[in-house]
Amino acid sequence: MTPAARVQSAIEILDAVIEGARTGAAPADRILAEWFRNHRFAGSKDRRALRDLVYDAIRACGPVPESGRAAMLRLVETGGVAAELFDGSQYGPAAIADGEKSAEGGFASEWLVAELAASGVNETAGAAMLNRAPLDLRVNTLKTTRDAVTLPVETEPTVAPNGLRLQAHAPVENWAEYRDGLVEIQDTGSQLACLSAGAAPGESVIDLCAGAGGKTLQLAARLGNEGAILACDVDRKRLSNLPPRVERAGVANVAARLLDPGKELDMLADVAGEADLVLVDAPCSGSGTWRRKPDTRWRLSPERIEAFAKTQDTLLDIAAALVRPGGRVHFVTCSLLDAEGKDRATAFLERHPDWSALPLALPAGEARGQGWRLTPHRDGTDGFFIAGFVSP
């Protein structure tokens, strides 16, 4: 593909991303994957260039742009693409017309910027939410240690005890060390969020929102295969990713259970009141992961945030019913919005006045309300809110 043709294709992909944001259809990563499947002529260099153009343009726009072309013109303004590539060539974009408008900049829509400001995220911290994220690994201590593992590329240790950061992106999933379960891909913030649950060998743990099991595997490593983990989710597809990962990681004490939304407690009645620890890695707006999925911010609305908050409250109450007396609930969201963090912790303690917040002290981040927060700006990790509660 010529550089101009790449720009035109990126514009078309951006049109689909914008449509997806407006209608709730597929997000950018899925749209790109599908585009690559349907355009086999695009080689690996074209794909990399297209991916960069699309994500750079998404990052360069604040609110949802009117069109893919307006988004790309915004990227021209920020110096991310050369105006000369709008050359009117056969597969390239039409020349830029006099006075043609580009999309608005900033880091999010006005209402979202205001929500974040009210949550203590200023403009600088907001802009850092859109930086390119590094690639972090977690060393699987069921199989090796951070000191012992040798990897094909240079890495540096992160503040997480088993965390490694790659100097540059690499095809980790093709490495023998990955296939053999020595390392997992996991952001340092996610590692700290899970680590701070304080899971210990022999404990009985429920990972209530296990998804594809990123934190389940970390919990298993903490337990050293002693004790038991019940990994639950309402999403069959996500949960189906868990067994091969468990196998690869050498985990022997995880069982999976698919739940029906609204019937979670009924389906967990056999284990209610018995868990030492329930991890609630709750569904949320994902505002802490905009570095990886910057189009997520175009898919949000005040109503969606309210709905997430409601689900988080429900899941916390379910978790409270699952722990034994003296057991813990560990609440995590990858969001910087207080509505999905500090406020949920406060509301939980109001609904459960006999419970107490557990003091947290992580090697990164800072206290926020009754919990703890990690931010891309301050900590160089994905953004997380974390709170621990202990039952009477």
Ligand SMILES: C[S@@+](CC[C@H](N)C(=O)[O-])C[C@H]1O[C@@H](n2cnc3c(N)ncnc32)[C@H](O)[C@@H]1O
């Ligand atoms: C943030 S993701 C979990 C990520 C996962 N823990 C990890 O570390 O990879 C939130 C998960 O909650 C699940 N979920 C949503 N509603 C749920 C419910 N009512 N009960 C259990 N899980 C739910 C979603 O399907 C999603 O997989």
